[in-house]
Amino acid sequence: MISIMSEWQAIFDGAPVTTFDTGAAIFRREDPVRSMYLVRSGSVALERPLADGTALALSVARSGMALAEASLFADTYHCDAVVRETAEVSILPKAVFHATLRDRPEIALGLIEAYAHTVQAQRTRIEILRMRKVSSRLDAWLDLNGPPPEGHWKSVAEVIGVSPPALYRELAKRRS
């Protein structure tokens, strides 16, 4: 996810930054797509309201991630963007985005490369999440990423879709 950052940076070069508080909606379903957004800090969830009143989180964008890129090729949004943690967001008019891609092929090609890496990374994460056992998921993650920096096991648990206690138990088992 980080790898894509630099490409978006190039596109968002000079775009103004706005701060949204927790709970704010950056856009809502059915709203016309006029701009694109890059999350600079905090986190923003894309949510789709469900029949039972709850919301389905489609994704959670954090620092360096674009918001609802796919919507840039649509007329209206198909989900809500709700701020989870107070977020700074760069805003760029849709037309500027399209013009940049059209006029600066090196940026377009860079975006393709970044997307290619993102797609592959997501595929491997999907394969890990499809595994049944904590030990398999951990094996796979460690094999691909190596041990995480000190103090980051919790986020590993998050990424591989496992509760922190389950992860620590698995780690303890391996030490003995």
Added chain:
Amino acid sequence: MISIMSEWQAIFDGAPVTTFDTGAAIFRREDPVRSMYLVRSGSVALERPLADGTALALSVARSGMALAEASLFADTYHCDAVVRETAEVSILPKAVFHATLRDRPEIALGLIEAYAHTVQAQRTRIEILRMRKVSSRLDAWLDLNGPPPEGHWKSVAEVIGVSPPALYRELAKRRS
């Protein structure tokens, strides 16, 4: 995943097709990247051999999917491509791919659009796979996709990472 197909088709227009039998390796780790591949039929797994002798499946490419796109921006492959079910594969020299993107901006832009959709779709699948209960995953999938065509519940089970019996049990529960 299907949505990306047409864009690759345009790039692979006229590329020759080769058939690989089950078990064959289309490329191996460390091999230099000389071509790109589009799976026309059958299935091909990207695998990374693990310390314990087994292999970690990074992804499984089926009809219409490109193989290891990210490698097109690298010098060597970082995983093996092993045929799961006899596969027809279109092969295009790496240089032709890059030249196509460079010389035909409309194809490059189309690829960006396709990737944007793929990335979003994968993100929602990841969120579904992170859910604990079968009923939540099914709710989410149905809300986004609607009921599947007759005879395809099994593949829904596959997509949402649940065993077929568990899915049928959940469906039975809902009928009553």
Added chain:
DNA sequence: ATTCCGACATGATGGATATCATATGGGGTT
């Protein structure tokens, strides 16, 4: 120093699901 907080750690328990097994029914095939 003391407080506070978050990561790390581990035990007990209940519940959800994978797995194995077995059965049925419909669509093709010979």
Added chain:
DNA sequence: AACCCCATATGATATCCATCATGTCGGAAT
């Protein structure tokens, strides 16, 4: 018609993990 394959379906059992609870430790802030 007899056969086979596969999706559908459901029961019994074992396993795994989420959850809750509780405790330790180290670093940051006061």
